[in-house]
Amino acid sequence: MDTLTLLRTGKLAGTRRLNLACDLREFPQEIFDLADTLEILDLSDNELSALPADFGRLHKLRVLFCSNNQFTELPAVLGQCPQLSMIGFKANRIRHVPAAALTPALRWLILTDNRISELPAELGQCTRLQKLMLAGNRLQTLPESLAACTQLELLRISANEFSALPDWLFSLPRLAWLAYAGNPLCADDAAPADDIPHIDWHDLDICQQLGEGASGVIHRAVWQLGPVERTDVAVKLFKGALTSDGLPHSEMAACIGAGLHSNLIAVHGRINNHPEGKSGLIMELIATDFHNLAGPPNLDSCTRDIYAAGTAFSLGAIVRIAHAIASAACHLHARGILHGDLYAHNILHNGAGDCLLGDFGAASFIAGTDPAHEQALQRIEVRAFACLLAELLTRCELPADPAALSALGELQQHCDHCDSEARPLFTEIKQTLMKLRASPAAG
Template sequence: MAARIVVPALLATTVAGAAVATVLLLRRNGKCVKKASLTVRGLLELEKACEDADARETVAVVELQGIALYAGVPPVVTTLRTLVRLDLGSTGIAQLPASISNLTNLQVLLAPRNKLTALPDALAGLAGSLVQLDVGSNALEAVPDSLFSLSRLRTLNLMGNQLTRLPERFGDLRGLRLLGLKSNKLTQLPASFSRLTDLVELFITDNQLTDLPEGMSACTSLVKLQASFNAFRALPACLLHLPRLELLRVAVCDIKSLPPQLLQDAAALPRLAWFSVAGNPVCPGPPAPAPGLPVVAPEELELGQKLGDGASGDVYRAVWRGQLVAVKYFRADVSPDGRTEDEVALAVSLQHPHLTQVLARVEKPHGLVLRLEAGSPLAAKPTSQHLLRCKWGDDVRFPPRRALGLAAAVADALRYCHAAGICHGDVYAHNVLMDENGTVTLCDFGASFSYDRAAQPFWEAMEVRAYGLMLKDVADRAAAPAAGAAGGSGSSGKLAGAKEAVVEAEKGVVAALQGLAQRCAELPPARRPLFGAVCAELQQLQASLAN
């Protein structure tokens, strides 16, 4: 019988799934034979693979997602000792078999959207291999001790269960980088969370938490924290000095006050760039909307193709009163970033040429009629592989003048927002539209919130960092033509000299944009230029090119 050596390589992980590549080395007669791994999709392929001895010993991935497994997990699955990834999502299973411990090479186990009420002790048998476990959207009421044997676990999804408490041993999972606890019934987190020092992403939205453990100040790797729809009465103190925290959502809690001296504390939230506290008592009411905004019924709109979607709703092309418009329909009264009514109130109160313009409100279902923008997003939304960083197309380039115009337009829109006491909260390249003529629009107010600018100057300094990160990506993709390309062979010396001067001026613009981006993104909050100063600096650059 051949001895099997499995050498797997996990390429990427997310809460929903993972990409897996494997190399299988089979030792026969003293020699190593490399064989390609086999991916099996569906019960028929599984049956065929198991009938062939050679195929059976190379099965690395079994995908049964969406197939009704009325009799439970097929017993043959747990005999596939080369298995690296097993997807049992949406199969209706009520339990994982004890024999799952046989899969000692399993790295990824996905079993979301099922009927699991408990996890087997046999999970401990996967301690030497399991990297990702997804049991979200089940009916789990407790976390078993066997889970804490999984010392290699990096991604754990327990979202959408019935958990009311977590054992103190939870801190034993020290290798966790991503933890999903959204939509449970937790009233507190164990003090042992202080040991999760490798944790990068934490999702605790929609629980009943009133505070976080003081020891979480030791979670110094934390970059992203989604914590909206809880019962916090104040911003948890343990978060204030996390050195890497960049995104924090605490919308629709019961927060009545925010720390007043954040800007004076040089160590407070030094890298925070995206924040939402909308729907809390601490937020003042939004500015009053312009009078006379029409309210329309859905039947007055002729919907066309879907243009995009976000956390709070979907956007469609439409015709209203004979003109092409965009219509955003909200999916519910709340979204992961806040309440629909807050987003609507802020959106209709703002009127600026580089912001989404609201033309009317839709009564029910709730929606907004918006000016149709011809542009497209600068970049794609961030993914788990691009943590909090937009994914840019490989061929995206900006002429220096266009990059400068883009930078100035977004900065002026944000200057206007903060002057009105509104923080956008989600300044990303994927929320900036630009058309072929260079017209720029900043959109999506789903995470926006009102604040007292005099009492809370920190939030503008925070948003300057988000702007700086976006500006860096734009400036890095702006390139002036090479100096040698300034003039052709027939150019006169005077004309060539003028073109050389233009090239040098554009190079100077790119360098200036890169320098501004660095100051906005990397300086401590109190030392960052605010949007008024940013706009003034960009205007000077534009004037220098015009001369």
């Protein structure tokens, strides 16, 4: 029996979460029967263009997804739901965002891939806002009132029409993850094609799929280097569609522009002559003993990664991981690239402290901007590093050397300073960690 039938026959009474994707053109009134328990409602992948005027009857609703529908306006009735903290209307046709649609509890707003050219000043009154995802719209500016959103940590404004970043953005005390590629302000958003070899598709034998993300699919492959020589590689084929972080071609440009570093996944070349014209990269194949350091945030954690229960690291492993990621970030910044998504879930590690920073889907180019802005952007990423270091330190195995542990804690607090100008750059962070790594106390 399908979910809609179960709903209409009263068999979902008491449910806290409801997912309905069945070509709905109208909001099912039976959903109101769940008003006293329903907390998460997912109506994505339907044909909806409006919500009922009495939508506020869902007084316990915390999360609403209505992606891939036909809305042209963010429904004002959302403002009737006092506990609604996460709103997702990705890939609709939204042009207008009324102030009435914003809720005081709002923590996470997703309006990716719409037609929005302006946001209401009242968005700045959503002082609990932590995630704001606006990639793929028509925005030229953000409301200055957003400067009051001091809890904002993640901002996605890629693939819009910004000619500059607002100055107040750099003073947000908690901003850590920023993506803005694919805007006019990034005049040269692509690495030159001749920077790396072009590898013919017919020289690749595609094997099993290794994974799939928002921007592309990764396969294991064998690269025929010559009549005899062959090597195992990973091949990432880009889907070509906008993601929540931005445009796949921006990710590809950043991967190429990153160059070689021991803590980045090496790019061997870009694909040429794909039969369907797809873009892709040939990359280093990662050893099977490498795994994601953590899982991505969930609906409750919002901006914080989820670690497996019982996860713990020796102090020595924490120092090695921190030094490796600081070194990779230092390298990227020197090459004019902001990673934009420096998170544990984008770090592969093998349990001994060896790690690789991956996923450039949110990367942006910083070269060519005002020098003061370049350093300000780098210090935003330093706060992301502070969050990572805090997560690792809370999972440090004891006993550990008190002096080394204290030194790491002081570094973390320095990187997390609410005044972004007081934070160190990664060149300094790398040097501090290098000294700690050389210390016998840190293992």
